[in-house]
């Protein structure tokens with residue numbers, strides 16, 4: 001289980017939690033709200049581990065019996081609610097939470113429940129949980145994590161301390177990938193930029209073969225499209241149209257490339273480039289492409305993304321885009 005020091009970003013949430021621990025004012029219910037991959041689970045686990053630590057500090061000591069149990073994944077006073085179906089029903093909530101919470105903690109001062117994807121609770125389940133949150137045993141702490149808080153009953157929301165998880169700055173994510181995960185500079189840059197502030201997603205990208213492969217495919221296309229014959233361009237159109245399921249990712253990567261070229265052309269700023277490792281190619285493209293041409297490509301890309309959503313004339317749109325890219 002993670003500790004606070006392992007978390008990238010979310011300083012305000014962690015500060016709130018550490019203050020609560022320091023002042024011994026831990027609330028009974030918290031709502032961790034943010035996108036999938038934003039780090040809610042990691043932070044929830046770190047919070048639980050720290051609350052349960054026998055040393056009572058604002059960082060888990062990592063040495064006491066409680067910390068050891070937490071690390072082995074079977075701390076008797078930390079329960080992760082298990083959901084076996086698409087929704088979490090009242091039966092599961094009764095069995096795993098509201099029935100169980102009446103039993104005192106086994107070895108700690110607290111008993112902590114984590115409900116991941118809490119919006120999957122049925123209304124009946126939420127109402128059952130609500131009764132317990134309204135009058136909880138003093139040792140009980142409920143951690144609810146959600147991506148869409150509007151799916152929870154207002155009555156449940158109003159009982160929880162809301163902790164929002166905002167996107168983490170790409171620079172921080174990049175540093176984390178390089179320092180803690182050993183990801184090479186150029187890949188960390190792209191993965192961090194591509195992850196939309198979600199650390200979990202960035203890790204996935206940086207360590208995924210398909211992301212690296214896509215990045216190479218896109219680089220090959222944008223670097224060599226000027227040297228391609230029309231037949232080769234059409235081959236690329238077909239290839240593209242056949243990979244519709246990952247087309248959004250390809251398009252985003254192509255967009256990043258031309259944004260780099262545009263930015264470099266306008267500012268010569270190297271530090272903000274997402275394809276930093278390809279500076280020579282970026283600079284060459286910036287030299288031969290006009291602002292109008294680059295602007296046109298960016299607009300064509302947006303159009304292809306729209307067409308992708310509506311599912312019509314996708315191949316035509318891709319063809320137009322590639323011709324635009326080729327026209328220098």
Ligand SMILES: [Zn+2]
Nearest residue numbers: 053061064067
């Ligand atoms: Zn400890």
